[in-house]
Amino acid sequence: MTGSIIWQPTRRRFLAGSAALGGLGLAGIRPAFAEVNWKKFAGSKIEVNLVKSPRGDTLQQYEKEFEELTGIKVSSEQVPEQQQRQKAVIELTSGKPSFDVVHLSYHVQKRQFEKAKWLADLSGFMKDSTLTDPSLVESDFAEAGLTFAKDAHGTMRSLPFSVDYWIIYWNKDLFAKKGLAYPKTFDEMVAAAEALTDPKTNTYGFVARGQKNANTPVWTSFLLGYGSDSVGPDGKLLTDTPEAIEAAKLYQRLMTKAAPPGVAGFNWAECQSAFLQGKIGMWLDGIGFAPPLEDPDKSRVVGKVGYGVMPRGPKVQASGTFGDGIGVPEASQNKGAAYLYCQWAISKQMGARLLQAGAGVPFRNSVLNDPAIRQGVKMPGAWVDAIAGSAPISRLALPVIVPVTEFRDIMGVALTNMLSGADPAAELHRATEEFRPVLARSEAL
Known part of the structure; x- marks a missing residue:
């Protein structure tokens, strides 16, 4: 070292x-x-x-x-x-x-x-x-x-x-071959992800956690870019607001149109493994997962990895933390x-x-x-x-509440369902109503 x-x-x-x-x-x-x-x-x-x-x-x-x-x-x-x-x-x-x-x-x-x-x-x-x-x-x-x-x-x-901090790991070689620059906004991120995706060569533009519970921080990180948290400072749930729905639609689009097959079962380890193979354009996750990417014994992308700050959302630029x-x-x-x-x-x-x-x-x-x-x-x-x-x-990427695990579980099921084509608005409304009494009980204790 x-x-x-x-x-x-x-x-x-x-x-x-x-x-x-x-x-x-x-x-x-x-x-x-x-x-x-x-x-x-x-x-x-x-x-x-x-x-x-x-x-x-x-x-x-x-x-x-x-x-x-x-x-x-x-x-x-x-x-x-x-x-x-x-x-x-x-x-x-x-x-x-x-x-x-x-x-x-x-x-x-x-x-x-x-x-x-x-x-x-x-x-x-x-x-x-x-x-x-x-x-x-x-x-x-x-x-x-x-x-x-x-x-x-x-x-x-x-x-x-x-x-x-959550960042974007990106493959500089794949971007260069397509003449793409690192995205500065959510819209540019979607465009780049879809441009990089080519199932014929087993190349995909984006990967993130799709497994229930593990996937919730991906969605809440997007939600920050829409200028909103998942729970307001007054304890009010903001998980089925227009902003939350738009963030979920973004998650659904990236994960169904630009991610590899089977992503609904991916946690961070599977995402990291896929990125290490050199066939993924962008990976959204915590900055602490970086060391193996620069290890020649484990990685095919040594020297090819870019480390990007989270692109700006429609309202703000925020790094889920x-x-x-x-x-x-x-x-x-x-x-x-x-x-x-x-x-x-x-x-x-x-x-x-x-x-x-x-x-x-x-x-x-x-x-x-x-x-x-x-x-x-x-x-x-x-x-x-x-x-x-x-x-x-x-x-902060997750709400400051006692039942944060239950929050991740319930919202995670909704997000996983979206990867099978479920409607984001309907899924978030159902999940919000399911979680509401859980949160109320925890605050009453």
């Missing part, structure tokens, strides 16, 4: 910023840490609950460095995603969680955690100059990250950790020490490590826009450009 980090950490080096990081010039990241009283909670012990993932691996890899910096003893555990969510809910509900730091999936858990008031207010810590690096300011986070992290009253209840965060339980008895861990986890230095390793995309603009950090990223520059371009137009 180019730009791998070679560094034997000591507190002196961490504070002084004098050590080299694989020749990448990241020393500028660290000096401001000297302003923080990292030893304030020395002698404390904290438990950290992490989702098993490359992000969790990265945090654990450098855990000793945090301990040396702060004098805080860390005991961390990585748990597979579904089990981790269950464990977190059970322990937080008990009022006596075993952990002081919790890794949460915003697009699934945000509303649940807020309603239950499980997370501590981090605003006071962030305003304390003895505990917070001056570079850690709200304006450094992508808008979607702040939306995720703040509750309905604008209070920071967690720190945005890693983001997944998912993400995770890291927070401190209100019930924790070690909030200060836990906050220092959270701040360290989303620091510019750790963000650089995530990005360079391909383990995650930080929410912090200062990481994405730092030339020294970008030099160490093993992915093409266009990939980082797509990240940086998506951040200013990032919008």
Whole structure:
């Protein structure tokens, strides 16, 4: 891996910023840490609950460095995603969680955690100059990250950790053969997809998730371009509005006229596999699925992949966004020490490590826009450009509700039915009426 980090950490080096990081010039990241009283909670012990993932691996890899910096003893555990969510809910509900730091999936858990008031207010810590690096300011986070992290009253209840923007992966060779440019609008995207499609050569212009549940974010990402969310800020369902219907028609057209056979059974893995073969013009999905495309052992499109920001819809340009965060339980008895861990986890230095390793995309603009950090990223520059371009137009792709899984299930069935020719308006109306009582019950709890 180019730009791998070679560094034997000591507190002196961490504070002084004098050590080299694989020749990448990241020393500028660290000096401001000297302003923080990292030893304030020395002698404390904290438990950290992490989702098993490359992000969790990265945090654990450098855990000793945090301990040396702060004098805080860390005991961390990585748990597979579904089990981790269950464990977190059970322990937080008990009022006596075993952990002081919790890794949460915003697009699934945000509303649940807020309603239950499980997370501590981090605003006071962030305003304390003895505990917070001056570079850690709200304006450094992508808008979607702040939306995720703040509750309905604008209070920071967690720190945005890693983001997944939805982009368009496109095959530059296929586009060049047809004399096509990367689409700037939804209309141009449809035109390009249909122009690239040639069943005789097994070439198709577009692919995205067609499998029920998995397909819902594709439709909601389109819906953002029509200037609408799926659920309004007042909790009103917007899933059968004219905008929602038009977004569904777009989904139906692309997936029936420009996608490969069997797409109704595709999740991200099948989409990725199809794109890797070099016969797909465009693939809409999360930016985190990119590394295999540049792996010559897995891909036939190495060096041929373009990474494009989501084209503009009829009303706005928006990148559907998912993400995770890291927070401190209100019930924790070690909030200060836990906050220092959270701040360290989303620091510019750790963000650089995530990005360079391909383990995650930080929410912090200062990481994405730092030339020294970008030099160490093993992915093409266009990939980082797509990240940086998506951040200013990032919008939450799924509604902030407790029954988000049921939402995806019910709307996903409607979308799958459309791939068999069902009427989008009728399907969305049926699904909306089916989901309405589910949402009402969750809000009444």
